Amino acid sequence: MRIDLHAHSTASDGTDTPAELVRNAAGAGLDVVALTDHDTVGGYAEALAALPAGLTLVTGAELSCRLDGVGVHLLAYLFDPEEPEFARERELVRDDRVPRARAMVAALRALGVDITWEQVARIAGEGSVGRPHVAAALVELGVVASVSDAFTPDWLADGGRAHAEKHELDPFDAVRLVKAAGGVTVLAHPAAARRGRCVPDSALAALAGAGLDGIEVDHMDHDPATRARLRALAADLDLLTTGSSDYHGSRKTCRLGEYTTDPEIYGEITRRATGAFPVPGAGGRHR
Structure with a gap:
């Protein structure tokens, strides 16, 4: 079973439409794909309408957060998209x-x-x-x-010459909001140092204590030594570990299914979720 829990569409900054994304996921041999556009659920309807038979869709979002001046991305899975407080916070981030x-x-x-x-x-x-x-x-x-x-200090990286701040969630608030909406939280690429500063392990421990469910370990921006360190840290903190492509279509070099999540971990994510449930494809209505 091949499971990719981090992919983007044109609803945020990917180059595949939601319909193309799910069709390409099926073509890549995936059994499960998560749609995790930045701070929006706007791609859900199109992805669900086009969902091919044999592919299961996990609805989600990648939330823009900041902790002590460091950008943090939180993957939220299977939450109720209509829960009012969480919906309002996503709108504030999008509007900025x-x-x-x-x-x-x-x-x-x-x-x-x-x-x-x-x-x-x-x-x-x-x-x-x-x-x-x-x-x-x-x-x-x-x-x-x-x-x-x-994404370097010369241009758009955090603190770079052309960087600009935006409204972002405190990750502790984000974890609370997602959990209140019945969702599951996984910190995306927590040690992707090439993107800029990373939060320290002590912050990951504090987030785990606040209800964080897991961390994304197998990712293109983590080298083998980093993955081993994060896996050991997750074991110490009793956190789930996921693997994902962080697919953006042609905008990045990563491929769908380049990194995947263990089926047992995926099963635990679905067991913890109460806000929404994975949707198995029935062939799609729009081709």
């Missing part, structure tokens, strides 16, 4: 994405980059605009060679 992206464009222009808001908006399309869309604009302009190359 446009002003933040505009501020980054302005900062880049001040650095001499010939980027425009219209270019970034075109790349984002109907999705929830974010840094990867600004990064993709830099690739189009030839400023950097890849989206990953834009």
Whole structure:
């Protein structure tokens, strides 16, 4: 059983539509895929309508958080998307994405980059605009060679020359909100140092004490030594360990199913969830 619990669509900063994402997941030989767009559930309906037979969809989201000045991404699975308090907080984060992206464009222009808001908006399309869309604009302009190359102190990394802050959740509040909505929480790529500063192990221990369910261990931004360290830490803290591709379509080099989650861990995630349940595909209605 092949399970990938971290993938993005055009509802946020992926390049596959939700329908394309689930079809591509089935084509990649996955049995389960999670749709975890940034701070939005906007891709659910399309993904469910197109869900192929043989593929199960886990609904989720990747929440933008910040702790002591460090960006933290929290994967939330199988929560009730209509729970009012959690829905309001996701809306606050989404609403701040446009002003933040505009501020980054302005900062880049001040650095001499010939980027425009219209270019970034075109790349984002109907999705929830974010840094990867600004990064993709830099690739189009030839400023950097890849989206990953834009996430450096020279450009868009936390604290970088063109970085701008946005409204983000405190991860302890995020864990509380997700749990109150019946969901399960997993900290995404917690030791991805190439993205910027990481929270210390003491923060992971505190989050575990506050109800965090797991950490994403097998990820393209974790080398083998980091994975071994995180697995040992998870065992000490009684946390689940997951593996995921963090797929963004053509915007990143990772492939669907490049890293996967153990079926027993997936089973425990589904057992803990009460807000929603995995949906098995019945062939999809839109081709």
